[in-house]
Amino acid sequence: MSQFGQYLRKLRKERNLTINQLALYSGVSSALISRIENGQRGRPKPDTLKKLASALKVPYEDLLLHAGVLNEQISRTSESRDLKPVDPSWYKRQVPIPVLGSIRAGTPVEMLALNSSEFVLVDSDLLGNHEGFALEVVGDSMIGDYIFPGDLVIVKYTSNFSPQDICVVAINGEEATLKRVKCQGDICILTPSNPSMEPMVYNSVDVHVIGVVVEVRRRLRNK
Structure with a gap:
């Protein structure tokens, strides 16, 4: 049995x-709860932990910590910079968002399907009242x-x-x-910041802004 x-x-x-x-109160299947308790399942997804936390009347961040999600995020951050003591309120602001996959910041590629098996934690203040995802x-x-x-961009779902x-x-x-997007009448201009690349022009009806970085x-990375 896992810890x-x-x-x-x-x-x-x-x-x-x-x-x-617990399954009835949380909306998590009894089979999944049983597998988690018996250590027959890997780390539960954040959305599963959120449902269980609500049903058990415990803080969401408490289950995130015990499942190792918050610890992993803090560990990753500490590898890249020295950390000051973490304000306890930081934990409460952390929300999990899915990593949808890769996106090519160049020639457009097909939208990648949701990959809900990987999540990262972000400060909810960045998202406001919006949902978010990472690419x-x-x-x-x-x-x-x-x-x-290789960079990971955190994106707020919004058309504004x-x-x-x-x-x-x-x-x-x-x-x-x-x-970057600028729409003028019936056209939208999509502009890269690489000076060797040219802006792309599309009919405005073909362009839909999904979110903002x-x-x-x-x-x-180790060389």
Whole structure:
């Protein structure tokens, strides 16, 4: 049995709940709860932890910590910079968002499907009242903004943007690109920040802004 499985079982029994009752209250299947408690399942997804936390009446961040999600995020951050003591309120502001996959910051590629098996934590203040997601950059058209291949961009779901924003844009409903967007009448101009690349022009009806980049994360790599 995993340490988190033991912890979850302890919380459930302290509340005199059966697995079936917890499943009913949380919306998480009894089979999944049983596998988690018996250590037959890897780390639960953040959305599963959120449902269990609500049903068990415990802080969401408590389950995130015991499941190792917050610890992993803090560890990754500490690899790239020295950390000051963490304000306890920081934990409460952290929310998990899915990593959808990679996006080419250059020639548009097909929108990548949701990959809900990977999540990162972000400060909810960055997203406001919006949902969010993360994308890995694999092209170099935004290097003028110091956004490089391998960087992870944190994106706020919103169709509201200004010409200064770096946007995630769907072209013809299927393709995705990372650009600044300026619409004039019936056309939209998608502009890279790589000086060697030219702006792209589309009919405005074919352009849909999915979100705005609010943070860029860089992972240090061993040569």
